Amino acid sequence: MRRGPRAAGRSWPALHIRALTLQSCWRLDEALELLRQLTIAAAGIRKSTLELPVSSGLTLGGLTSDAGGASELGQIHALPLERNLGPLENDRNGEKRLRVGYVSGDFCDHAASHFVLAILEQHDPSGFEVFCYSSTEKLDETTARLRRHTHQWRDIRWMRDGDAAAAIRADAIDILVDLSGHTRANRLKVFAQRAAPVQVTYLGYPRQRELSTMDYRITDALTDPPGKSERGYCETLLRMPHSMWCFQRPWACQSRADCPP
Numbered sequence: 001m002r003r004g005p006r007a008a009g010r011s012w013p014a015l016h017i018r019a020l021t022l023q024s025c026w027r028l029d030e031a032l033e034l035l036r037q038l039t040i041a042a043a044g045i046r047k048s049t050l051e052l053p054v055s056s057g058l059t060l061g062g063l064t065s066d067a068g069g070a071s072e073l074g075q076i077h078a079l080p081l082e083r084n085l086g087p088l089e090n091d092r093n094g095e096k097r098l099r100v101g102y103v104s105g106d107f108c109d110h111a112a113s114h115f116v117l118a119i120l121e122q123h124d125p126s127g128f129e130v131f132c133y134s135s136t137e138k139l140d141e142t143t144a145r146l147r148r149h150t151h152q153w154r155d156i157r158w159m160r161d162g163d164a165a166a167a168i169r170a171d172a173i174d175i176l177v178d179l180s181g182h183t184r185a186n187r188l189k190v191f192a193q194r195a196a197p198v199q200v201t202y203l204g205y206p207r208q209r210e211l212s213t214m215d216y217r218i219t220d221a222l223t224d225p226p227g228k229s230e231r232g233y234c235e236t237l238l239r240m241p242h243s244m245w246c247f248q249r250p251w252a253c254q255s256r257a258d259c260p261p
Contacts, residue, residue, distance in 0.1 A: 181205020
């Protein structure tokens with residue numbers, strides 16, 4: 001393993017693979033340090049910074065400044081994009097239906113879908129128009145089930161981040177919700193370009209996103225205790241009254257008796 005980086009020289013993809021290998025061996029301090037180096041030296045390598053492994057506990061908390069401000073990730077990826085932002089021209093008519101957009105790489109047979117479907121089913125069509133922006137790689141029956149509860153479905157898998165942000169702006173989305181965080185197939189660079197006037201993060205990642213263009217984080221008092229959590233976030237915390245973990249029972253369960261305990 002130690003010969004790899006020397007042979008690779010400045011091959012950032014090779015170093016990224018080494019970081020993942022270190023992570024799989026639970027050498028987390030070494031993996032995090034290598035990812036930090038990649039974040040700084042190879043900002044153009046998306047996977048080394050925007051898809052840090054979550055399952056190992058290797059979170060962006062290690063990259064966050066002590067002052068609670070923007071992290072190295074935000075400084076490198078978000079600020080250059082923010083400088084080029086144009087004005088949003090959304091209709092501010094208070095009588096119109098709000099357009100809500102959901103962005104995810106997990107619109108498929110994934111645990112997150114049990115949470116998302118419950119939300120989509122409960123939208124009042126008289127007040128909300130629902131758009132989903134999917135970077136999901138594996139499309140399945142769950143994808144189709146989710147799609148039936150939307151007004152518009154956009155497949156953005158192959159779109160560049162700038163083009164995806166422009167498409168969302170063209171749809172005049174009022175509230176854009178990130179459901180992936182730093183997990184696989186995320187589109188955080190779309191949010192860094194202020195694709196909607198209100199941008200919210202929820203569900204997919206348990207820590208802050210370090211993007212100043214992310215306005216709110218949906219959470220609760222247990223996940224983020226009031227008075228103790230605010231300092232660690234760039235976003236304003238919106239606490240659900242009971243729990244943020246509201247999900248639907250597995251779709252195969254026809255009744256409570258059919259479901260596992």
